[in-house]
Amino acid sequence: MSIEISNVTKRFGDFVALDDVSVSLPTGQLTALLGPSGGGKSTLLRIVAGLEKADTGRVTIEGVDATRMSPQKRNVGFVFQHYAVFKHMSVAKNVAFGLEIRRKNKDEVRARVDELLKLVHLTQFADRLPSQLSGGQRQRMALARALAVQPKVLLLDEPFGALDAKVRKELREWLRRLHDEVPVTTVFVTHDQEEAMEVADEIVVINDGRIEQVGRPDQLYDRPANDFVMGFLGDVTQLGEVRLRPHDIEIALTPDLAGSVPGDVLRLTRIGFEVRLVVGTEDGREVSVVTTRAHARSLELDAGDRVWITPSSGASTVPAMKSLLAG
Amino acid sequence: MTTAVLSQDTRTVGRGRPGVRSTLTRGSALGLGVALLWFSLLVLIPLAAIVATAGGEGLRGYVDTLTNPQSWAAIKLTVGQSLLVTGINVVMGPIIAWVLVRDRFWGRGLLDLVIDIPFAMPTIVAGLVLLGLYGPQSPLGINVSNSRPSVALALAFVTLPFIVRTVQPVLGELEADVEEAAASLGAGRLTILRRIVLPAIVPAIAAGAALSFARAISEYGTLVLISGSLPYKTEAVSVRVLSFIEGGDRTSAAALASIMLGVALAVIIALDVVQRRVARRG
Numbered sequence: 001m002s003i004e005i006s007n008v009t010k011r012f013g014d015f016v017a018l019d020d021v022s023v024s025l026p027t028g029q030l031t032a033l034l035g036p037s038g039g040g041k042s043t044l045l046r047i048v049a050g051l052e053k054a055d056t057g058r059v060t061i062e063g064v065d066a067t068r069m070s071p072q073k074r075n076v077g078f079v080f081q082h083y084a085v086f087k088h089m090s091v092a093k094n095v096a097f098g099l100e101i102r103r104k105n106k107d108e109v110r111a112r113v114d115e116l117l118k119l120v121h122l123t124q125f126a127d128r129l130p131s132q133l134s135g136g137q138r139q140r141m142a143l144a145r146a147l148a149v150q151p152k153v154l155l156l157d158e159p160f161g162a163l164d165a166k167v168r169k170e171l172r173e174w175l176r177r178l179h180d181e182v183p184v185t186t187v188f189v190t191h192d193q194e195e196a197m198e199v200a201d202e203i204v205v206i207n208d209g210r211i212e213q214v215g216r217p218d219q220l221y222d223r224p225a226n227d228f229v230m231g232f233l234g235d236v237t238q239l240g241e242v243r244l245r246p247h248d249i250e251i252a253l254t255p256d257l258a259g260s261v262p263g264d265v266l267r268l269t270r271i272g273f274e275v276r277l278v279v280g281t282e283d284g285r286e287v288s289v290v291t292t293r294a295h296a297r298s299l300e301l302d303a304g305d306r307v308w309i310t311p312s313s314g315a316s317t318v319p320a321m322k323s324l325l326a327g
Numbered sequence: 328m329t330t331a332v333l334s335q336d337t338r339t340v341g342r343g344r345p346g347v348r349s350t351l352t353r354g355s356a357l358g359l360g361v362a363l364l365w366f367s368l369l370v371l372i373p374l375a376a377i378v379a380t381a382g383g384e385g386l387r388g389y390v391d392t393l394t395n396p397q398s399w400a401a402i403k404l405t406v407g408q409s410l411l412v413t414g415i416n417v418v419m420g421p422i423i424a425w426v427l428v429r430d431r432f433w434g435r436g437l438l439d440l441v442i443d444i445p446f447a448m449p450t451i452v453a454g455l456v457l458l459g460l461y462g463p464q465s466p467l468g469i470n471v472s473n474s475r476p477s478v479a480l481a482l483a484f485v486t487l488p489f490i491v492r493t494v495q496p497v498l499g500e501l502e503a504d505v506e507e508a509a510a511s512l513g514a515g516r517l518t519i520l521r522r523i524v525l526p527a528i529v530p531a532i533a534a535g536a537a538l539s540f541a542r543a544i545s546e547y548g549t550l551v552l553i554s555g556s557l558p559y560k561t562e563a564v565s566v567r568v569l570s571f572i573e574g575g576d577r578t579s580a581a582a583l584a585s586i587m588l589g590v591a592l593a594v595i596i597a598l599d600v601v602q603r604r605v606a607r608r609g
C-alpha cells in the first residue's frame with residue numbers, strides 16, 4: 001500500500017473535519033476521494049501532503065512514516081483547484097521550479113522540462129506567462145510542474161473544479177490517459193460523482209469527516225454500503241420500504257408481476273433516449289421511474305395512465321431511512 | 328440597415344497611424360481634453376514656468392546655484408538623507424506590511440490605523456511631536472535637534488506609511504496555495520520568500536519607494552522645527568529655496584527647484600527600471 005492513513009483526526013475549532021479516519025490507498029492506482037463539500041476530503045488530502053497537520057493519527061507514504069515530515073521532504077506532487085501558478089515566471093520556469101531548487105544541472109532541467117511540456121501538450125507555450133493561458137492549460141502546466149520532481153504520489157485537490165463543463169470533461173479523460181502512460185500513485189479530490197466514476201480505479205466516499213465506503217466504481221454503484229453512498233453516487237427513489245435507482249424499476253400496464261404496486265403517471269418527460277416518469281402510488285408517495293424511449297413507446301405511456309411498478313430483478317436496494325422519505 | 332452600414336464605413340476610414348486605431352469617441356475626446364487642460368493648468372505650465380525662470384539668465388543660473396557651496400550642501404543633504412530614509416523604508420515597510428497582513432495579534436486593527444497618522448497629520452504638528460520627544464527637553468534624554476540624525480528622523484517619520492500601504496494589499500492578495508505549491512515542490516521558507524513572495528511585491532515596494540523619496544525631498548514643515556536649518560549642516564533644499572525667495576533671488580530659487588525636479592524624475596525612472604528588471608527575473 002502506497003499511502004497508509006491510520007486513525008487520523010483533525011479539528012478546526014469545534015468543527016470536526018476528520019473523525020478517526022483510517023484508509024489505505026493502493027500503489028500505482030488512481031483513487032478518488034469523493035464526497036460533499038465540507039466533508040473532510042480536501043483536509044485529508046492536505047494532511048497527506050503535509051500542508052495540514054493531523055491532531056492525532058499517522059500517515060505513512062511508501063512505507064515511510066510521514067506524520068511529522070514537512071511538505072518539502074514528503075516528495076509529493078500537489079495540484080490545486082485554482083492552479084497556484086507562479087505568475088511572474090514563464091510556463092517553462094514554472095515547470096522547472098522544483099528541479100532548479102534541487103540544483104540539477106541546466107541541461108538536465110531543460111531536457112526534463114521539454115519532456116514534460118510535451119507530455120501535457122504545452123510545448124509551444126513554453127515562453128508564455130501563465131496569465132496568457134486558458135484555465136485548462138494552466139492546470140496542465142500545474143500538473144507538469146508537480147510531476148517534474150518525480151513525486152512518489154500525485155495529489156490533486158478538485159483539479160477541474162474551476163473549469164467549465166466541456167474542458168472539465170476533456171481534462172478528466174486526458175488525466176485518465178496520462179495516468180495510464182505515467183502510472184504514479186494518484187489521489188484526487190472531487191465532489192462530482194460522475195468524474196470519480198469515470199476516472200478512478202478506486203473511490204473513497206467521505207462524508208461528515210468519516211469514510212462511508214471504499215471500493216471500485218461499479219462496486220459502489222451496484223452495492224452501496226448505505227443510503228448515503230447510494231444517494232451520492234446516483235439518482236435514488238423510494239418504492240415501498242426500499243430505496244433504489246429509478247432505472248431499476250419495471251413498469252407495466254397490468255398487475256402481472258408479483259409484488260407490483262399500482263400508481264398513476266403524474267408527469268412524463270423525454271430527455272434524449274430516456275423517459276423520466278413520476279408515478280403517484282396509493283400511499284401518497286411520488287416514485288421516480290426511468291425507462292427507455294422504446295419501452296415507453298411500446299406501452300404508449302402518457303400522463304394520467306394507470307401503471308404497475310416493481311423493483312426489477314437484481315436491483316440494488318437499501319432499506320429506507322425515516323429521515324429520507326422523500327423520493 | 329443601410330445607414331448603419333454607412334456610418335460604420337465612415338468610421339473605419341479614420342486617419343492616423345496604421346495599426347494604432349484611436350478608441351476616442353466624441354465623449355471620451357471631451358474627457359481627454361478636460362483632463363489635459365486641468366493637468367496643464369495645475370502641473371505642466373507651472374513646471375515650465377519654473378524652468379523658464381531658472382533659465383532666464385541662460386545656464387548661469389544653474390551654474391551659480393551648483394557652485395554656491397551652501398546650496399550644494401543643501402542638495403547633498405536632502406538627496407542623501409532622502410535616499411537613506413527610502414532605503415530604511417524599503418526594509419521596514421515590507422516587514423510592517425507582512426506583520427499586518429499575515430499575523431493575528433491583539434491590537435492589529437489599532438496598529439493598522441495608527442500607521443497612517445504620520446501621513447495624515449499636518450507636518451508642522453509632526454515636527455512639534457518629534458521636537459517634544461527628541462528635542463532639548465526630551466523626556467527620554469535623547470536630543471537630536473539641530474543635528475543630521477534629526478533630518479533622517481523627521482523624514483523617516485513622515486514617509487513611514489508609503490511602502491507599508493503599497494505592499495499591504497499586494498501581500499494580502501498573494502494566494503496561500505502559491506506558497507504551498509512551492510513548499511510541496513521542495514522550496515524552503517527562504518526560497519519561497521526570495522523566489523515567490525519578493526518578486527510579487529517588488530513592484531509595490533518600488534512604487535512605495537518612489538512616493539517615499541518624492542515626499543522626503545520635498546519635506547519642509549517637519550524639518551524646520553527639529554533640524555534648526557543650520558547652513559552647511561542641516562539646511563534642506565526646501566528651506567534654502569524659501570530663503571532665496573525671501574532674499575528676492577527668484578532665479579536661484581527656480582534653478583534649485585528645477586534641479587530637484589530633475590532628481591525626482593531620475594529616481595522615479597530608476598526605480599521603475601529596477602522594478603521591471605526584478606519582476607521579470609523571477
